[in-house]
Amino acid sequence: MFDLKGYxxxxxxxxxxxxxxxxxSLALALALGLIGAAAKLSNSRIAVGAATAYTxxxxxxxxxxxxxxxxxxxxxxxNMLSDYAWEAYEIDFFFQFDPFISGVVTIxxxxxxxxxxxxxxxxLAVETGQIEAARAYGFSSWHTFRRVMVPQMLRHALPGxxxxxxxxxxxxxxxxxxxxxxxxxxxxxxxxxxxMPFHFFIPVAFVYLALTAGSxxxxxxxxxxxxxxxxxxx
Amino acid sequence: xxxxxxxxxxxxxxxxxxxxxxxxxxxGAVTTVQLVFLxxxxxxVCAVPLAILRTVRNPFISGPVWLYTYLFRGTPLLIQLYIIxxxxxxxxxxxxxxxxxxxxxxxxxxxxxxxxxxxxxTTEIIxxxxxxxxxxxxxxxxxxxxxxxxxxxxxxLPSAARRxxxxxxxxxxxxxxxxxxxxxxxxxxxxxxxxxxxxxxxxPFDAFIFVALCYMVLTFILVFAFRKLENHLLRxxxxxxx
Numbered sequence: 001m002f003d004l005k006g007y008x009x010x011x012x013x014x015x016x017x018x019x020x021x022x023x024x025s026l027a028l029a030l031a032l033g034l035i036g037a038a039a040k041l042s043n044s045r046i047a048v049g050a051a052t053a054y055t056x057x058x059x060x061x062x063x064x065x066x067x068x069x070x071x072x073x074x075x076x077x078x079n080m081l082s083d084y085a086w087e088a089y090e091i092d093f094f095f096q097f098d099p100f101i102s103g104v105v106t107i108x109x110x111x112x113x114x115x116x117x118x119x120x121x122x123x124l125a126v127e128t129g130q131i132e133a134a135r136a137y138g139f140s141s142w143h144t145f146r147r148v149m150v151p152q153m154l155r156h157a158l159p160g161x162x163x164x165x166x167x168x169x170x171x172x173x174x175x176x177x178x179x180x181x182x183x184x185x186x187x188x189x190x191x192x193x194x195x196m197p198f199h200f201f202i203p204v205a206f207v208y209l210a211l212t213a214g215s216x217x218x219x220x221x222x223x224x225x226x227x228x229x230x231x232x233x234x
Numbered sequence: 235x236x237x238x239x240x241x242x243x244x245x246x247x248x249x250x251x252x253x254x255x256x257x258x259x260x261x262g263a264v265t266t267v268q269l270v271f272l273x274x275x276x277x278x279v280c281a282v283p284l285a286i287l288r289t290v291r292n293p294f295i296s297g298p299v300w301l302y303t304y305l306f307r308g309t310p311l312l313i314q315l316y317i318i319x320x321x322x323x324x325x326x327x328x329x330x331x332x333x334x335x336x337x338x339x340x341x342x343x344x345x346x347x348x349x350x351x352x353x354x355x356t357t358e359i360i361x362x363x364x365x366x367x368x369x370x371x372x373x374x375x376x377x378x379x380x381x382x383x384x385x386x387x388x389x390x391l392p393s394a395a396r397r398x399x400x401x402x403x404x405x406x407x408x409x410x411x412x413x414x415x416x417x418x419x420x421x422x423x424x425x426x427x428x429x430x431x432x433x434x435x436x437x438p439f440d441a442f443i444f445v446a447l448c449y450m451v452l453t454f455i456l457v458f459a460f461r462k463l464e465n466h467l468l469r470x471x472x473x474x475x476x
Binding site (some may be wrong): 038050057060061062063065066068069072075076118170171172173174176177184187188191192195196197198201202204205208209212213 | 305308309311312314316317319321324410411412413414415417418421425429430436438439442443445446449450453
């Protein structure tokens with residue numbers, strides 16, 4: 001089709017890295033979002049305060065700054081910890097903070113905050129009658145959460161999860177800045193070396209476009225399935 | 235009021251937050267604010283006519299606008315920035331024209347990329363607000379004999395502005411945060427200043443936590459301003475007596 005000057009396989013590998021990064025971050029974000037939403041809706045003041053602080057802090061800081069902080073700061077923190085462990089207990093360990101892990105942790109943390117808000121809204125949309133019924137059947141609160149609330153709130157959360165996923169996918173491009181060889185990084189190096197920016201960036205842009213368009217269709221299909229048994233108003 | 239002892243002690247022995255670095259951060263903050271403010275204003279001014287064109291029934295008019303917003307919303311801003319920043323120099327003949335003097339500075343390619351990006355998102359926000367105008371308002375305007383232009387200016391756009399302001403405030407904050415990537419193309423904005431200071435002192439926590447706080451202050455100023463604006467725009471909907 002078009003000549004990628006031998007960068008084709010590298011770009012393909014980069015695309016795989018991007019997709020892996022996106023899915024791992026999504027998994028972390030969903031887990032954090034569930035925990036965050038459960039904390040926000042709990043009766044414990046400490047849990048509510050911690051979850052509110054988490055979502056407010058994350059939404060005030062740019063994703064790139066957070067990523068730089070985790071990547072450069074994470075390594076310094078690990079080094080300090082390993083120095084301390086060596087001096088105090090003679091335990092020798094070293095851990096290299098690589099861009100991939102920093103990327104997953106940062107993107108997961110950021111989108112965990114957005115997912116918290118999505119899940120919170122979705123939990124509130126579950127009818128209280130459902131929860132009362134579960135209680136009347138003698139379900140414990142964990143049981144009610146797992147068997148009644150989570151399955152029913154997912155339907156309400158799906159559009160929000162979909163939007164967050166679209167934004168998350170585009171945020172993964174930032175990880176190239178801290179040195180991960182994803183497709184953006186490969187394209188940048190190729191564009192610089194060959195002095196052909198359009199030639200390498202435009203295909204990458206189209207891969208992102210295909211990913212967002214594909215996920216849009218998939219989310220629409222999921223949404224249809226999730227709402228299969230629901231009578232639509234209008 | 236005296237600062238607490240631990241803070242005073244920490245400030246005394248710190249050699250990172252000197253007047254020099256604070257000035258660097260300040261210059262960075264000015265660049266960030268300029269970049270974000272200019273791109274938002276230009277983006278908003280372009281988005282209003284584009285949003286109106288996007289609601290036109292003729293697909294030859296609304297189609298290109300749809301394509302533009304789809305392309306710019308479906309790809310990462312970083313890629314758009316790279317394409318414009320690296321791409322401008324490759325346009326044949328540009329180096330002989332006066333545009334080269336402007337686009338040689340990384341500020342202007344970045345401004346162009348940010349403007350195009352925010353304009354695409356804003357177009358969709360305004361379009362959403364325009365198509366949700368209640369039918370009755372338009373019918374009433376027609377009944378008063380208003381022509382299309384007057385209807386747009388007096389009825390549709392003001393009413394759409396009220397519905398769009400909430401989503402637009404999110405877009406503004408999103409833009410402020412996205413502007414951090416300007417540091418990638420050698421612009422010394424807030425993040426760029428933090429990266430310089432980090433590499434000079436190898437002190438990631440001081441450099442990046444401080445800059446995170448700066449962004450947080452800017453974000454909360456914006457949130458506060460938009461809350462005021464929203465109250466102002468929606469004051470006719472408040473219950474009587476409050």
